[in-house]
Every structure is written in structure tokens, then in C-alpha cells.
Amino acid sequence: DTAVSQTPKYLVTQMGNDKSIKCEQNLGHDTMYWYKQDSKKFLKIMFSYNNKELIINETVPNRFSPKSPDKAHLNLHINSLELGDSAVYFCASSQETREAFFGQGTRLTVV
Amino acid sequence: AQSVTQLGSHVSVSEGALVLLRCNYSSSVPPYLFWYVQYPNQGLQLLLKYTTGATLVKGINGFEAEFKKSETSFHLTKPSAHMSDAAEYFCAVTPWGGNTGKLIFGQGTTLQVKP
Numbered sequence: 001d002t003a004v005s006q007t008p009k010y011l012v013t014q015m016g017n018d019k020s021i022k023c024e025q026n027l028g029h030d031t032m033y034w035y036k037q038d039s040k041k042f043l044k045i046m047f048s049y050n051n052k053e054l055i056i057n058e059t060v061p062n063r064f065s066p067k068s069p070d071k072a073h074l075n076l077h078i079n080s081l082e083l084g085d086s087a088v089y090f091c092a093s094s095q096e097t098r099e100a101f102f103g104q105g106t107r108l109t110v111v
Numbered sequence: 112a113q114s115v116t117q118l119g120s121h122v123s124v125s126e127g128a129l130v131l132l133r134c135n136y137s138s139s140v141p142p143y144l145f146w147y148v149q150y151p152n153q154g155l156q157l158l159l160k161y162t163t164g165a166t167l168v169k170g171i172n173g174f175e176a177e178f179k180k181s182e183t184s185f186h187l188t189k190p191s192a193h194m195s196d197a198a199e200y201f202c203a204v205t206p207w208g209g210n211t212g213k214l215i216f217g218q219g220t221t222l223q224v225k226p
Contacts, residue, residue, distance in 0.1 A: 004154075035214075040218075041149075041219045042219070043201065043219075044216070056213055099145070099157060099160055100157075100214055102154040104154045105153070107152075
């Protein structure tokens with residue numbers, strides 16, 4: 001049973017489109033995250049939600065909007081996609097020990 | 112502010128040889144330290160972590176790391192490399208205390224294992 005699952009795994013779309021990535025965790029964790037991995041494999045946190053409340057927003061363009069309907073789900077909606085948004089997006093969750101569990105990633109390609 | 116530096120973006124070893132991946136951190140508060148591994152087209156998997164207590168920590172797949180406060184280092188080692196160890200390795204830090212769980216990653220090191 002997958003602990004942190006993301007859908008879709010691959011997403012190819014045209015510039016200007018709006019797309020969403022979904023994430024669900026079944027670990028009972030209170031905190032969920034979105035990370036972005038660029039083409040050089042560098043990982044950086046984008047957002048963090050604790051029990052449905054936004055606690056970290058790392059100067060991400062406001063075209064990116066996370067939504068957490070409950071503490072087990074954290075979705076990422078991206079408006080007006082740009083070429084530079086192409087990356088691998090990882091969802092993660094953690095509890096107080098700060099050991100984050102990661103999903104398999106969503107490879108977004110904007111053409 | 113915290114930061115992580117991984118020395119060597121690419122490390123190549125022969126099968127059976129010692130693996131040493133270097134990680135140095137900068138932190139104004141005591142850190143929690145992690146090593147994650149990423150296999151091609153997969154997510155990140157935790158290898159090991161240091162929070163408090165024993166400074167030599169053992170992880171999965173025969174890896175271990177030692178927290179050296181005086182050197183601000185958390186190098187990852189494995190006595191004998193296996194072909195299946197070929198992957199991308201990330202060192203990460205998060206501040207002790209607080210409640211964000213925000214991970215700051217190093218640039219990553221690609222481990223190549225030659226037969």
C-alpha cells in the first residue's frame with residue numbers, strides 16, 4: 001500500500017494551460033509538502049501545509065496554488081503554465097520527527 | 112540560515128570498493144541531518160537520519176554516516192559498493208526545534224559503480 005501517492009506520474013501540456021497534480025498520504029501525518037526538482041536535480045521546497053493550514057510558501061509565483069481539503073491530501077494547481085515550470089514535482093509528508101516520506105514524483109513537461 | 116554542500120557532484124567507484132559521499136552543513140542551530148537516495152525515475156527514499164544521541168548512525172542497505180559537529184559534516188559511507196547502489200544521493204538538513212519540517216537539500220551526488 002503506497003504511503004505517499006501522486007497522480008499523474010507524467011504530465012505533458014502546452015504553455016498557457018492550467019493543470020493540477022494530486023497527492024494523498026495514508027501515513028496519518030499532519031504535515032505535507034510540495035518540492036520542486038529542477039533539471040539539475042536540485043530540490044527545493046515550495047509549500048508546506050500542517051493540518052490543512054499553509055505554513056510555508058517559499059516565494060513561489062502565485063500561478064501555483066496549493067489546496068489541502070483535508071490533512072491527507074495536498075493538491076497543486078498551476079495556472080498559465082510556462083516553459084520554466086517543467087520539472088519533477090514531489091509531494092511529501094512528515095510527522096514531528098521531521099523524517100519526510102516522498103511520493104514517486106510527477107514529471108511535468110511544458111511544450 | 113542553513114545550507115548544505117555536497118562535495119563532488121559525481122563519484123565513481125568500483126564494485127566492492129569503499130563508498131564515501133561528503134556532506135557539510137551550515138546551521139546556526141543544532142540540525143537534524145538526513146541522507147536520501149533517488150533511483151532513476153523514482154522518489155526519494157530515506158537512507159538514514161541523525162536527530163540526537165549516537166553520532167554514528169546506521170541506515171538501510173549497509174550505509175552509515177557520522178555526525179561530526181566540530182567539522183560540521185555528515186559524510187555517508189559504505190564499506191563495499193554494489194552495482195545496485197548506483198543512484199543519486201542527497202544530504203539534507205532541517206533545524207532542530209521549530210515545527211516546519213522544512214528540508215534543505217544539497218546539490219546531490221551521482222554515484223556510479225563500475226563492474
